[in-house]
Amino acid sequence: SSIVDSLVHGTRQRQELDEEMAFHMEALARDLMLQGMSPEEAHREARHRFGATEHVHERSRRARGMASVDEAVRNVRFALRSMRRSPVITGTFVLTLALCIGFGTAVFTAVDSILWKPLPFPTAERLALAGVYDASRGELSGRTNVDGASWREIRDQAEGFQTAVYSGWVKGVNLSASGSAQFVRQQRVGAGFFSTLGVEPLMGREFTLAEDMPDGPPLVVLSHGLWQDLFDADPGVLGSTVRLKGELHTVVGVMPPGFRADAPADLWTPLRPSTSGEGGGTNYTALVRLPAGMAWDEARARFAGMDVPMEGEGAAELRFGLVPLSDALSSSFRVPLLVLLGAVGLMILVGCGNLAGIQVSRSLAREAELATRKTRARRPWWQRP
Numbered sequence: 425s426s427i428v429d430s431l432v433h434g435t436r437q438r439q440e441l442d443e444e445m446a447f448h449m450e451a452l453a454r455d456l457m458l459q460g461m462s463p464e465e466a467h468r469e470a471r472h473r474f475g476a477t478e479h480v481h482e483r484s485r486r487a488r489g490m491a492s493v494d495e496a497v498r499n500v501r502f503a504l505r506s507m508r509r510s511p512v513i514t515g516t517f518v519l520t521l522a523l524c525i526g527f528g529t530a531v532f533t534a535v536d537s538i539l540w541k542p543l544p545f546p547t548a549e550r551l552a553l554a555g556v557y558d559a560s561r562g563e564l565s566g567r568t569n570v571d572g573a574s575w576r577e578i579r580d581q582a583e584g585f586q587t588a589v590y591s592g593w594v595k596g597v598n599l600s601a602s603g604s605a606q607f608v609r610q611q612r613v614g615a616g617f618f619s620t621l622g623v624e625p626l627m628g629r630e631f632t633l634a635e636d637m638p639d640g641p642p643l644v645v646l647s648h649g650l651w652q653d654l655f656d657a658d659p660g661v662l663g664s665t666v667r668l669k670g671e672l673h674t675v676v677g678v679m680p681p682g683f684r685a686d687a688p689a690d691l692w693t694p695l696r697p698s699t700s701g702e703g704g705g706t707n708y709t710a711l712v713r714l715p716a717g718m719a720w721d722e723a724r725a726r727f728a729g730m731d732v733p734m735e736g737e738g739a740a741e742l743r744f745g746l747v748p749l750s751d752a753l754s755s756s757f758r759v760p761l762l763v764l765l766g767a768v769g770l771m772i773l774v775g776c777g778n779l780a781g782i783q784v785s786r787s788l789a790r791e792a793e794l795a796t797r798k799t800r801a802r803r804p805w806w807q808r809p
Contacts (some may be wrong), residue, residue, distance in 0.1 A: 449474050487649035489750040513786070515777055523777040531768045535761045543683070546622035548717075551749035552723070554578050554587075554710040556732055556742050563724070564745030566755035570710050572703025578744065582732045584802050585723075589614040589697050593707075594687045601666035602656055608650060608690035610668070614697060618645075620713050621685065628662045628677030636694045644668060645677040645692045668693070682781050686753055712746060720746070 449470045485581045507514040542548055557569030570578070576588045590613040599608045615636035619626065626648060644666060646655075660723055665672045673693065686709075686769035697703055714723050727744040734742055747755075753760075 432770075445474070445651045451723055504782050513782060517783065520775050521777060522619050524772045528768050531764055534720055535765050537763060538757055542748055543753075544684070548622075548749065550714040550716075551621070552712045552714065552746040553752040554582075554727060554746055556734070557729075557745045558738065558741050559743045560741045564747050566707075566747065567708040567752040568747070570704050570708050571739045572697050572699035574698055575703075575708050575710050576714070576746075577730060577733050578727075582712065582727070583754050584715050584718075586620045588617040588620040588711045589695060589708050590617050590685070590711060591685060591695055591707065597669050599654075599666055599668050599691070599752050601664075603620065603652060604654065605652075606654060609688060611685065611689035611692050612695040613685075613686065613692050617685075617692075617711065618679070622713070623680065623683055625677035626680040627659070628675070630677055631694045636696055638696050638698055640694055640696055642668075642671055642673040643676045643694055644673040645679060647679050647690050648681040648683065651678045661677065682753045711749075720748075738739065 439469065449467075452473065453466040453470040453523075457463060458470055461469065474539070545551060553567060554575055555564050555570055557564040569592070579587050579589075591611065594609050594611045595659045596607055597610045599606050613631070615633040618630045625645065628645070630645060631640075631643060634772070635643060646661070651657060651661060655664075661675050664675050666675060668691075679692075697708060714720070724746050727746050730744045732739070732742040732744060737749075760807070
């Protein structure tokens with residue numbers, strides 16, 4: 425409470441202390457005049473014996489525990505007065521700091537969300553993408569795709585692992601339902617895709633293996649946002665039909681709010697993987713979830729021991745490999761983002777250096793004034809507290 429009172433009533437307390445010191449000095453001067461001194465000599469001797477009044481204020485502040493707080497307040501007041509006297513320099517400081525802090529914060533937030541922030545899936549550190557690599561050139565690194573035959577081998581040989589396949593391409597399609605039409609983003613995923621990620625639909629279910637076949641029925645899973653916008657969050661949407669690219673699809677599920685795989689999508693349809701046509705090229709992405717307790721080295725060794733369904737020159741050196749999902753999704757952005765982060769850090773250093781240079785130049789311009797202040801601040805030993 426004393427600290428708060430000193431902050432609120434600091435000026436009044438200082439004035440009262442000045443009045444009390446003036447009273448005692450005047451009393452001492454009167455005593456000296458009674459001893460035969462002239463008024464001028466008596467007042468000069470009283471001031472000499474009493475000492476510097478600022479030292480009395482300093483001892484008073486220390487006694488109240490306010491020395492450091494009072495010094496900070498005075499420094500802030502001095503800074504504000506200096507800012508008012510130099511509006512151009514003040515504006516330069518504020519603008520430079522605002523640009524450095526704002527741009528640095530924005531870039532760091534983006535880098536953190538892409539490179540370092542955990543993926544929004546349960547135990548996401550156990551998710552991986554599988555791919556084929558040349559063992560003579562090292563291990564699998566970065567994001568990779570597989571063909572239909574490779575996906576089939578992964579699905580059949582990866583015992584104990586949860587696996588699913590999907591297409592990383594998200595394309596825009598026309599969707600019509602309930603008398604309205606929208607242009608939406610469609611992603612094709614295989615059976616078990618959502619359960620492998622560890623996310624269950626908010627309503628309904630995902631696709632089954634029997635439905636994820638080349639001749640499977642046309643089904644669709646809606647995102648939470650599309651369900652709200654197009655169907656007004658109707659809980660009876662399951663089993664209804666929507667027309668997607670002119671073909672009727674049955675709604676079998678609705679995903680929870682905020683769900684997103686590796687790309688933003690409004691709905692998901694069965695991938696129906698095959699080994700020909702689209703499946704004849706590396707157009708699929710194989711998603712893998714490691715069993716609980718299995719180390720990454722063991723998982724990579726097990727995948728490296730699987731047979732790769734490829735023939736021809738160099739096929740003997742081909743192996744299946746795993747790369748963590750977080751690394752795979754950010755591999756193409758990692759180097760540019762780190763370079764950008766380094767550039768922003770350099771920009772902040774340059775900005776701070778410029779501000780320090782301005783401050784040094786101002787101090788040099790006030791060299792004479794500061795020397796005078798330093799000389800006046802010196803006191804004889806008998807006036808020190």
